Amino acid sequence: MGRGVLERVPRWLTAAAVGLVACALLMGPVVLFGAFTLRTSLEDLNARSDRERQGAAALAAALVGRTIFAHGEQLRVVSSGVDFHAALALRDSARLSNLLAPMVTGVPDVATAGVLDPAGKVMARFPVDATAVGLSLADRDYYAGAMRSDGVFVGDAVTSRIDPTLSIVTLSYSVREDNVVRAIAILSVRPTTLIADLEAALDAPGRELLLIDRRLATIASTTERPMLSPVDVPARAGQGVAPFDGAPRAFVGAAIGGADWTLYVLDDPARVYVAQRNLLTQLGLPLAASIVVAGLLAALLASAWLLLMRGRERLAAVNVQLRELNGEVHGLNRTLAHNVSELRALNGELSAFAYSVSHDLRAPLRAIDGFSQILLEDKAPQLGEDGRQHLERVRAAATRMGLLIDDLLLLSRITRDEMTMGNVDLTAVARSVAEELRSRDPRRSVEFETNGALPAKGDERLLRVALTNLLANSWKFTRDRQPARISFGGAVRDGEAMFFVKDNGVGFDMRYAQKLFGAFQRLHSASEFEGTGIGLATVQRIVHRHGGRVWAESELDKGTTFYFTLPPADAVRPEGGVG
Ligand SMILES: Nc1ncnc2c1ncn2[C@@H]1O[C@H](COP(=O)(O)OP(=O)(O)O)[C@@H](O)[C@H]1O
Numbered sequence: 377m378g379r380g381v382l383e384r385v386p387r388w389l390t391a392a393a394v395g396l397v398a399c400a401l402l403m404g405p406v407v408l409f410g411a412f413t414l415r416t417s418l419e420d421l422n423a424r425s426d427r428e429r430q431g432a433a434a435l436a437a438a439l440v441g442r443t444i445f446a447h448g449e450q451l452r453v454v455s456s457g458v459d460f461h462a463a464l465a466l467r468d469s470a471r472l473s474n475l476l477a478p479m480v481t482g483v484p485d486v487a488t489a490g491v492l493d494p495a496g497k498v499m500a501r502f503p504v505d506a507t508a509v510g511l512s513l514a515d516r517d518y519y520a521g522a523m524r525s526d527g528v529f530v531g532d533a534v535t536s537r538i539d540p541t542l543s544i545v546t547l548s549y550s551v552r553e554d555n556v557v558r559a560i561a562i563l564s565v566r567p568t569t570l571i572a573d574l575e576a577a578l579d580a581p582g583r584e585l586l587l588i589d590r591r592l593a594t595i596a597s598t599t600e601r602p603m604l605s606p607v608d609v610p611a612r613a614g615q616g617v618a619p620f621d622g623a624p625r626a627f628v629g630a631a632i633g634g635a636d637w638t639l640y641v642l643d644d645p646a647r648v649y650v651a652q653r654n655l656l657t658q659l660g661l662p663l664a665a666s667i668v669v670a671g672l673l674a675a676l677l678a679s680a681w682l683l684l685m686r687g688r689e690r691l692a693a694v695n696v697q698l699r700e701l702n703g704e705v706h707g708l709n710r711t712l713a714h715n716v717s718e719l720r721a722l723n724g725e726l727s728a729f730a731y732s733v734s735h736d737l738r739a740p741l742r743a744i745d746g747f748s749q750i751l752l753e754d755k756a757p758q759l760g761e762d763g764r765q766h767l768e769r770v771r772a773a774a775t776r777m778g779l780l781i782d783d784l785l786l787l788s789r790i791t792r793d794e795m796t797m798g799n800v801d802l803t804a805v806a807r808s809v810a811e812e813l814r815s816r817d818p819r820r821s822v823e824f825e826t827n828g829a830l831p832a833k834g835d836e837r838l839l840r841v842a843l844t845n846l847l848a849n850s851w852k853f854t855r856d857r858q859p860a861r862i863s864f865g866g867a868v869r870d871g872e873a874m875f876f877v878k879d880n881g882v883g884f885d886m887r888y889a890q891k892l893f894g895a896f897q898r899l900h901s902a903s904e905f906e907g908t909g910i911g912l913a914t915v916q917r918i919v920h921r922h923g924g925r926v927w928a929e930s931e932l933d934k935g936t937t938f939y940f941t942l943p944p945a946d947a948v949r950p951e952g953g954v955g
């Protein structure tokens with residue numbers, strides 16, 4: 377995925393797309409498998425249900441057909457018998473009724489049996505009914521049917537005169553002798569009773585067995601269906617789902633041979649497919665659950681994606697900020713470098729100025745001193761005592777100014793000179809400085825002690841200048857001490873090498889401790905203790921150039937200790953003459 381494309385599309389849209397894709401990936405196999413299983417299971421169930429209903433319809437149709445056929449055969453056999461012919465010849469009505477009786481008695485689906493003469497008038501009837509004898513039934517279709525055919529004729533259904541909810545179908549058979557019709561035997565069957573027995577056998581909730589005849593009229597039904605009402609059937613056989621009296625029915629039709637009837641097994645489609653529905657809910661529940669789970673997972677993925685995108689954006693923003701900051705730092709560095717070089721230039725100029733001023737001052741100073749001396753030597757008598765003293769003062773002032781110039785030059789050189797770093801044994805340096813001081817002033821008795829050796833890193837020449845200043849001060853300010861004691865030592869503290877120069881001299885008021893390090897700052901008058909006030913400024917300059925600190929602790933009349941630190945030997949960073 378191209379980064380640019382992703383940045384243009386709204387975040388929620390990409391997240392939604394990711395969610396959808398994840399959902400599809402997660403759900404795809406489940407849905408496919410579910411659909412496949414459902415399809416095969418439904419097909420299987422449908423086939424099983426169809427087979428069961430086809431079987432029921434075929435069974436019912438066969439039974440109804442065989443029963444009708446059996447009744448017809450019985451009618452034919454009874455009416456073809458010798459006894460029957462004999463009774464017929466005698467027109468013995470009672471005897472005929474007796475012969476008909478076994479076909480009716482104890483047979484629930486047979487209503488009546490009878491015999492008609494060739495003209496269609498009733499000769500005998502069972503159950504016996506005297507009033508019926510002589511009644512003409514020549515208008516009935518079964519009379520005409522029997523007259524026409526050799527075999528058993530199945531007549532059209534009629535509603536029973538006794539019970540209008542029942543239909544009656546009359547079977548007729550023409551009894552012949554030498555191909556001349558002697559009589560017509562009839563048997564009335566109740567089709568409803570036929571299928572009522574079947575209903576119990578093929579019981580299924582909500583199922584209807586429906587029997588229609590060749591006119592598509594209802595002749596039997598296991599439900600309350602008006603007899604002989606025409607039924608709008610979708611097909612005389614086969615199966616499907618179609619409306620029967622308005623309500624859709626799953627139907628299977630089977631033809632009944634010999635009678636031109638059709639038997640339908642009608643089921644409520646909802647019941648037929650109840651198993652399918654159960655299957656659907658059984659499969660649907662886990663399917664729905666997995667869809668929900670997949671949806672949740674997809675949402676999770678989508679939100680993770682959102683977080684990722686947001687994180688990426690934040691990172692990018694931070695990167696931009698970082699780049700900006702880097703740019704700023706670069707800018708600041710450049711400014712700093714510029715300032716440093718400017719400062720260096722200024723320093724150089726200042727030093728050059730101090731140097732030239734000092735040099736330029738020396739010539740007039742020498743002239744003042746030189747001419748004062750000539751005056752003192754050559755014109756002493758004329759000057760008198762006062763004049764000589766004045767001139768001596770002039771010479772002393774010139775000398776002092778010379779010293780000042782020297783110190784100033786030293787300070788400016790210390791600021792300017794390149795440093796040469798190396799290992800320095802400060803204790804050795806301190807000892808040699810002390811020796812020097814002693815040889816310069818051999819009348820003084822000063823106890824000088826050092827405590828071991830502490831290596832330090834720095835410019836030996838500069839550190840010697842610093843130590844010379846500190847020790848010279850101690851030497852000077854212990855002038856009236858008996859005995860004068862000066863010590864030098866060092867210790868490692870907090871990763872720094874710390875050194876001290878301690879004396880038991882006159883000390884000073886700690887309130888002015890900070891001022892001391894400024895140039896020309898003095899706490900003692902020149903008449904008391906000679907000096908220029910540049911020594912400690914020089915010391916501070918040198919210590920600072922080594923990256924260290926310097927400070928003092930003192931008490932009036934008790935003594936003074938100067939401390940200074942130098943960074944550990946390895947981490948020395950020479951300052952390079954700046955400032
Ligand atoms: N060891 C010390 N004891 C007492 N005072 C001191 C000591 N060292 C320095 N000072 C004070 O600090 C002042 C400045 O010292 P410094 O800069 O060396 O100048 P200078 O030595 O020429 O007077 C001194 O004049 C003195 O007042």
Ligand SMILES: [Mg+2]
Nearest residue numbers: 849907911912
């Ligand atoms: Mg000094």
